[in-house]
Amino acid sequence: MGLKKCNRCGQVFASNHKDICPDCEDEIEENFKKVRDYIYDNGQASIPQIHEETGVSIKEIKQFIREGRLVEYDIDVSVECKKCGKKIKSGNYCSECTEELSKGLSSKEEESKKDIKTTKTGKMHTRRDRRKK
Ligand SMILES: [Zn+2]
């Protein structure tokens, strides 16, 4: 068990693997309950509205949304896709960007393969070398 500085309040605490101290964890749970109860009682509410009424920071409310904790409540709050800014109900990216990101990764792989092919020095060698692997 090592000592860690809490990501949220800066307090030093004993931690195995967490970045947030037990006090903050409790507080976050409390905050989540406040947000959830507010939504439960009021239905459709905007993030700033929830923030005003519950005192929970907008950042934290958005965090709950990204973590998918509020998905089960049928409310019209959303966060922005980190790539295109489209409204999403949970997570960091919209489905299109998620797809594009995974495509982007594989197309990069394709490119590096192309690089191997286009280096013409000793074409036969490279082929044989690659076959060895
Ligand atoms: Zn803390």
Ligand SMILES: [Zn+2]
């Ligand atoms: Zn997007």
